[in-house]
Amino acid sequence: MLSNAAGPGPTHTSERSEQSDTEPHSRWSTLRGRLHERRERIRVNSTLNTSYRIALGTLGTIVLLAGLLMVPYPGPGWLVVFAGLGILATEFSWAHNLNTRAKRYYHAWTRWLGRQNVAVKLATMGLTCAVVLTTLWLLGLFAMAGSWVGVEWDWLSSPLFDS
Numbered sequence: 001m002l003s004n005a006a007g008p009g010p011t012h013t014s015e016r017s018e019q020s021d022t023e024p025h026s027r028w029s030t031l032r033g034r035l036h037e038r039r040e041r042i043r044v045n046s047t048l049n050t051s052y053r054i055a056l057g058t059l060g061t062i063v064l065l066a067g068l069l070m071v072p073y074p075g076p077g078w079l080v081v082f083a084g085l086g087i088l089a090t091e092f093s094w095a096h097n098l099n100t101r102a103k104r105y106y107h108a109w110t111r112w113l114g115r116q117n118v119a120v121k122l123a124t125m126g127l128t129c130a131v132v133l134t135t136l137w138l139l140g141l142f143a144m145a146g147s148w149v150g151v152e153w154d155w156l157s158s159p160l161f162d163s
Contacts, residue, residue: 085099
């Protein structure tokens with residue numbers, strides 16, 4: 001059932017280097033095949049399979065939650081969300097379905113925003129800026145920066161962290 005260690009590829013070194021130059025995807029498909037074989041060996045042992053799924057589920061959930069925290073801020077928030085769902089989707093079909101749906105809605109949102117006039121785009125940017133500034137204020141970073149330059153205004157202090 002499992003293929004031999006050498007694989008179906010060429011046997012001579014010169015043929016291998018030619019193949020990697022002309023077919024770069026073959027290296028990835030070989031790696032994917034090896035990973036698939038390894039996963040199938042893990043799947044046979046129920047204890048190991050359960051441990052693997054728990055570890056992968058935990059990692060995927062951590063990545064997903066980190067991405068969700070990053071979404072309102074400029075940067076790779078949605079990319080990290082999709083990466084977390086992609087990790088989870090390797091073992092859980094619900095995550096694959098959710099990832100597909102989330103990507104569809106994300107692309108629909110970006111297309112919609114691209115069709116809007118400048119006022120809507122500026123309002124969206126303003127809302128993003130307000131979220132970032134509010135977070136910085138809540139974390140007390142305005143008060144910290146103010147203390148560096150000698151400004152000690154009360155409204156700069158975070159309501160969450162009494163200085």
